[in-house]
Amino acid sequence: MTTAAILVVILPLLTAPIVALLPPGRLVGTAAFAIATATAVLALQLLAATLDGSVVIHQLGGWPPPFGIVYRIDALSAVMLSIVSVAAALVAWFQPTAIVDCVRPTDRARFTAAFLLALAGLNGMAATGDLFNVFVFLEISSLASYILIAMGARQDRRALTAAYDYLVLGAVGATFFVIGIAFLYMVTGTLNMADMAARLPGASPRAVEVGGAFLLVGLGLKVAIVPLHRWLPNAYAYAPSAVSTFLAMTATKVALYLVIRLGTSVFGGNHIGGIDLSQVLPALGVAALLFGSAAAIAEQDLTRLLAYSSVANIGLMLIAVGLGGADGIAAAVANLINHAVIKGGLFIAAAAVVQRFGHARFDALAGLARTMPLVFAMLVLGGLALIGVPLTAGFVSKFAVLEIAFRRGEIVLAIAILLSALLSVVYVWRVIEAGLLAPAPKAPPPPPPGHAIFQPPLLLLALAVLWLGVDSRWSLGVGAAVARSLGVTP
Template sequence: MDILAHLLPAGIAAHAPVLLVVIPLILAPIAALMPSGRIAWAISLLAAFLVAILALVLLGEVSQAGSVSYHLGGWAPPLGIEYRVDALNVPILLLVGFVGLLCTIYALPSVADEIEPGKQPMFYSAFLVCFTGLLGVTITGDAFNVFVFLEVSSLSTYALVAMGGGKDRRALTASYNYLILGTIGATFFVIGVGFLYMATGTLNMVDIARVLAEDGHSRVTEAAFAFIVVGLGLKAAMFPLHVWLPNAYAFAPNFVTAFLASTATKVAFYVLIRFLFSIFHPEVTFVAASFTWIFAVLGTVGMIVASAQAIFQTDPRRVLAYSSVAQVGYMMLGLGMGTKAGLSAGMLHLMNHAMMKGALFMALGAFALKFGVRSIASLNGLGRTMPVSASAFTISGLSLVGVPLTVGFTSKWYLILAALDRDWWWAVAALIASSLLALVYVGRMLMAIWMEEPPSHQGKAIAASTAPWAVVVPMSILALANVYFFFNADPLVHLANAAAEAVMGGR
């Protein structure tokens, strides 16, 4: 990675933090002006590619220097806006960058299939704005800036989800519900940030933390904490604030679902960690209490309830959407342990879950390109009709259950060990129960795919076929990553440990 930094002109490496946000932002309106969806796609691909490279450059810098601070416009913090990259957000940047890149490749056939040609350039433009927002949220070191980027990404997401309305009008209601709840979340968040500003007189995260540590907490900062947790909880689809998510995922265009499922909630979750650990201090009484009594408890309940709900869904995308809520529960549980091991396991699961869900939704999209996928029965026999996509679906599905030889097992193992460290036997029981529920809902889909008769046309089985390369390549990469990172767990475990170390120090 150092080589990468040397290859780039010195100026670019020095300005990598801001370029990461500016490149997709500038390319967004350009994409909107393009005459055809294909050119707009090429521009998006360029943006995603550059972002992925820059994320790698930043990883190199962080692993050397510990953290990178970039002063926007040369104005030093706390007055100016600071972009700050450290071990906690560099994995998120990498995740958004690389999953974004893979999803963008996948977008070409998927978007061409689902979005009217005239609207495609605008669609890609909205995607790039959303991409910008997610990156901005992750990289900024300024609390108010988080709100701005959060809204940039959310507003464009509402539009992206609504684009599914071309095929199914229910996408419009789903988007509208999401808009209402998302806006409530954003409002709560900004109120919380306002309170913090009131109490500390600063918006820079490092500076807020410094003032809070010096002046101590008051009713105002406690209120700020409550508002921020609820606001971010809505964005991260934390149980029971997840009600917007299933419909949004089920009716959005397939590409949007794949992208959002593996990035958007993860970014919101990252911000939550940042506020809980870096700004508020995990040893402050009310923060520590919230770990045990809010995050661990709601996380555990979410793991079980959302998994159970997933079993009763008929639409495969809703099954996976409820499963996503359950997986957020796993991460919340890890966070709620309040230990370094727990946070690290939660971060690991965050990265692993992005791989699983990305591949799963891509495979569903691949099925949808050839057959309408509206119920589990419509998956019948696809193992024979579309063997490659079905295999990718199977591998990542097993990873979702937590079967050994996939990364799903690794992160659950670390979660369980972290729980045992705290003597939380009930959490271990819940983790296993939730895995069994996952086995049921994934098993139902796998049974349909492999054991039922393949779809037929006029009495003859439809010949086996493969999805376009632009689907197969990113989907296979993500699915195989599920296996690869089991056998070579070190890189991701190292990233997760470093992230936990960065915010919890030696504790």
């Protein structure tokens, strides 16, 4: 099992260069799918092994910490690895078809290699127990994402500016992050997270405060906390649809994972440096929730609408993390899982629309209920989940956070969450009206070859949205196990 801890990172990392050298053809896509699926299986095995609270540790090169780098998988890491790897497997499944229009055949091998590198980077961030190693993987995943986003340029030139925006802002974020690490290294003399946690109480508080602030702002950019969200909508909207699906399911969540990790295992007590997350994050979360929902209302393009809705959903996760405690962490983890499933389904639906119509502006949605029933069903179901209608995964997410807010007497917070549902009704219903009521075009373009490939993941995620709405063991139950393994006091 300890090899699995390293394999989830090494497997995509080492196979990426090989995939890049493969001749253009079917083999590339198949290889990527096989690698991503193998990674997902490993990640799920790790999850099964760690849910009871045990920890899987792999020491790189046999060097014990704090001298060597360790990969330390606890339940929280395993949840994150599972989300990322399963998302990668789903995306790898339909990615060869989805990128036909935007990636030249000769570039496909390198595109796929970048995709595997992004997977390796995101998994690395979740798996490693070493703070500097986190930074390295952050950069690997970010660089790969810039490439992937820029690949949308053949379909829409704006992908280049979107990728450039993300590059600049991402670089700023990463710089802040590494400065923060430097401060902490300066006063603790270690980069190993467990070791650092032990030494922090005795370290100079001012350096810790400054370092913590840098870390949080750097991560804030990656999480896309309002007002640091500017890179996200364009990046999601203009990237190739397969890339936006993958990023929407994973990228911001891994950054949020780091916030949780720092707040629980490293600094502890829901603090990062001198910053009390329970003071800061709920307010930021409410701002994100209201701003993201309101911004989504004004959009005319399905992917941009979904991107802003992600900004809002991140707000809800921030509130959950900010509320903290065992139930707060459980709710946050449940939100991570549910949101990955919901947004994954919605973005795959958008990808199917893009593949058939060339874009996902609202006029492409006209008559979708008749022309692409399954895609429309996913849009309705996912939309209802975004609103938080009961029996969908979104209800569990929202209800779990609301429950905590009510129990702790945070009435203003609860009211803000309830009100945000009104905004989401408006933007979701614009999508539903477009698909259900607008007359279908006289001669819609026929489904392009290989279009049916979208159906298995759509069906799978639609069922998952319903299942997670009826049975919260796989979201809240897992979240509770994570909180237990982190030793968070209620």
